[in-house]
Amino acid sequence: xxxxxxxxxxxxxxxxxxxxxxxxxxxxxxxxxxxxxxxxxxxxxxxxxxxxxxxxxxxxxxxxxxxxxxxxxxxxxxxxxxxxxxxxxxxxxxxxxxxxxxxxxxxxxxxxxxxxxxxxxxxxxxxxxxxxxxxxxxxxxxxxxxxxxxxxxxxxxxxxxxxxxxxxxxxxxxxxxxxxxxxxxxxxxxxxxxxxxxxxxxxxxxxxxxxxxxxxxxxxxxxxxxxxxxxxxxxxxxxxxxxxxxxxxxxxxxx
Amino acid sequence: xxxxxxxxxxxxxxxxxxxxxxxxxxxxxxxxxxxxxxxxxxxxxxxxxxxxxxxxxxxxxxxxxxxxxxxxxxxxxxxxxxxxxxxxxxxxxxxxxxxxxxxxxxxxxxxxxxxxxxxxxxxxxxxxxxxxxxxxxxxxxxxxxxxxxxxxxxxxxxxxxxxxxxxxxxxxxxxxxxxxxxxxxxxxxxxxxxxxxxxxxxxxxxxxxxxxxxxxxxxxxxxxxxxxxxxxxxxxxxxxxxxxxxxxxxxxxxxxxxxxxxxxxxxxxxxxxxxxxxxxxxxxxxxxxxxxxxxxxxxxxxxxxxxxxxxxxxxxxxxxxxxxxxxxxxxxxxxxxxxxxxxxxxxxxxxxxxxxxxxxxxxxxxxxxxxxxxxxxxxxxxxxxxxxxxxxxxxxxxxxxxxx
Ligand SMILES: Nc1ncnc2c1ncn2[C@@H]1O[C@H](COP(=O)(O)OP(=O)(O)OP(=O)(O)O)[C@@H](O)[C@H]1O
Ligand SMILES: [Mg+2]
Numbered sequence: 001x002x003x004x005x006x007x008x009x010x011x012x013x014x015x016x017x018x019x020x021x022x023x024x025x026x027x028x029x030x031x032x033x034x035x036x037x038x039x040x041x042x043x044x045x046x047x048x049x050x051x052x053x054x055x056x057x058x059x060x061x062x063x064x065x066x067x068x069x070x071x072x073x074x075x076x077x078x079x080x081x082x083x084x085x086x087x088x089x090x091x092x093x094x095x096x097x098x099x100x101x102x103x104x105x106x107x108x109x110x111x112x113x114x115x116x117x118x119x120x121x122x123x124x125x126x127x128x129x130x131x132x133x134x135x136x137x138x139x140x141x142x143x144x145x146x147x148x149x150x151x152x153x154x155x156x157x158x159x160x161x162x163x164x165x166x167x168x169x170x171x172x173x174x175x176x177x178x179x180x181x182x183x184x185x186x187x188x189x190x191x192x193x194x195x196x197x198x199x200x201x202x203x204x205x206x207x208x209x210x211x212x213x214x215x216x217x218x219x220x221x222x223x224x225x226x227x228x229x230x231x232x233x234x235x236x237x238x239x240x241x242x243x244x245x246x247x248x249x250x251x252x253x254x255x
Numbered sequence: 256x257x258x259x260x261x262x263x264x265x266x267x268x269x270x271x272x273x274x275x276x277x278x279x280x281x282x283x284x285x286x287x288x289x290x291x292x293x294x295x296x297x298x299x300x301x302x303x304x305x306x307x308x309x310x311x312x313x314x315x316x317x318x319x320x321x322x323x324x325x326x327x328x329x330x331x332x333x334x335x336x337x338x339x340x341x342x343x344x345x346x347x348x349x350x351x352x353x354x355x356x357x358x359x360x361x362x363x364x365x366x367x368x369x370x371x372x373x374x375x376x377x378x379x380x381x382x383x384x385x386x387x388x389x390x391x392x393x394x395x396x397x398x399x400x401x402x403x404x405x406x407x408x409x410x411x412x413x414x415x416x417x418x419x420x421x422x423x424x425x426x427x428x429x430x431x432x433x434x435x436x437x438x439x440x441x442x443x444x445x446x447x448x449x450x451x452x453x454x455x456x457x458x459x460x461x462x463x464x465x466x467x468x469x470x471x472x473x474x475x476x477x478x479x480x481x482x483x484x485x486x487x488x489x490x491x492x493x494x495x496x497x498x499x500x501x502x503x504x505x506x507x508x509x510x511x512x513x514x515x516x517x518x519x520x521x522x523x524x525x526x527x528x529x530x531x532x533x534x535x536x537x538x539x540x541x542x543x544x545x546x547x548x549x550x551x552x553x554x555x556x557x558x559x560x561x562x563x564x565x566x567x568x569x570x571x572x573x574x575x576x577x578x579x580x581x582x583x584x585x586x587x588x589x590x591x592x593x594x595x596x597x598x599x600x601x602x603x604x605x606x607x608x609x610x611x612x613x614x615x616x617x618x619x620x621x622x623x624x625x626x627x628x629x630x631x632x633x634x635x636x637x638x639x640x641x642x643x644x645x646x647x648x649x650x651x652x653x654x655x656x657x658x659x
Contacts, residue, residue: 056619103624
């Protein structure tokens, strides 16, 4: 039995600002699969993540993307999220004045309402958040602050991982979840990711480091350069990249 | 519409000081200000004020309903009610306070010596208020009260609500006064003056929540004289009215006197909210800080005019002023006019103004977590305003602001 397709990208071209960055990308992600994307700086990995999540300023120009059978680009940013798309951002922003807990409760309830469930009550929600926070070694003090306010780079990634754990996405796009993490935090965050692997949920993991992939063991590794995937393989490809760099793959790709 | 002094009918009275104040007010009222008047150049009062708004409000008969407002409070307070401009006279007071209807106080009291300590020709609406003087409260606070003092203003009918309050804080007293203005969608005009005296070492926290009816005009002239080491601290949140103006004039009369204004407004439709301040640093070591934040949507307009004057000998003075506006639509606008007049050396004064839309990145972040755009915008505008009320020390009062 083949797994259901969650994300299907066909011959996608997209701009960041008015510059064409994604140039003919194809990628299919099925239920339960973990895909890793590696590639040189400025290759367009974050651009891809932004295009998929619908960030203003990132516009698809041709090709198609189907998410859970629906035309992704016909959905609003919030609809994509409520359908189960989650983007862990490379540079999570700080939002002063918006309490993290209040925000996360709104986010979860938005999803529940979208799915036709009733809203979660405060005590159940707090229990849920505390349990997940404990697993990620996030202390209750950190939960009381405004969104990412004053957090270190590594702490922000943990807080983002916590959001992912609460929102339980169908497809999680992790844009350098591992950057800025110390050795322990890397274990905690990758543990958080592994906890969410249930054979159904799919992951698209953007990273520069073999360390994270060692913990997560992706099913596929893709080399992303010049706006598209130039090589795909299994987890051994990551090892090869670590040893040899991208030089062989980007020959002729960079103009 | 009443435009010229001749249009004002000064009522007869057998209280000489009241009669004198009315005549003085009439003489000081030259005409309703137009856009040519510097102090009103962004605030077209004549476009909003109509004949009905100057009709006397018929005598009020809803004191009972008004008094119910008190039951909505979940904390203890001393309450005063103004229903359609008329002071409800049956108030009970205990602890260290003297409260009288102003006209009563003017009979044989030194109240007359505490009224109109400013040049009314420069404040046409205060002049008008004096000319129509009738309603208002004289409040002398002799000992620090154990609970906040609330002023509820309710407007249910059209017409003029002309109110003049005199508030005296005696030496070393700390008090909290909360004003709440509410009204129905009627053509009325709230014209209120608060003349405040903060004695040595005294401290007043003056709070105001303004949610007038959407056809109403609201002009409030607040004036405080602060003596040595005294402090006037105020928190203002305005969101109602068709046109409203909160004017604050502070005289830091003696050394180490200070004044703080934290104001916010959140408006839409074609509402105009004007915040006008004039802080006079008359002596050394005086401090003032003003932070005003506005959220302006649809075709609404914000106005801020902020003046800081530092007198010649007022060295070691600090004066700080900041206005920040969020413009949420193309039709929204704001006019800001800061003025610094500094005649002393060795002072620290600054002013700043910013103006912008909500951050696109913040909006995207919230939406990318499934929160719909409207909710996301609301969360961000509330976050923007929230900091204005962060420092309110009384949690009950803070609650009023956060749930306003
Ligand atoms: N909003 C934007 N406007 C204009 N150019 C942009 C914008 N966002 C990204 N770019 C450009 O697109 C290119 C790809 O950037 P992107 O962030 O997608 O790279 P990346 O592969 O994620 O790199 P890194 O590994 O350093 O994170 C870069 O040249 C970048 O400057
Ligand atoms: Mg990137």
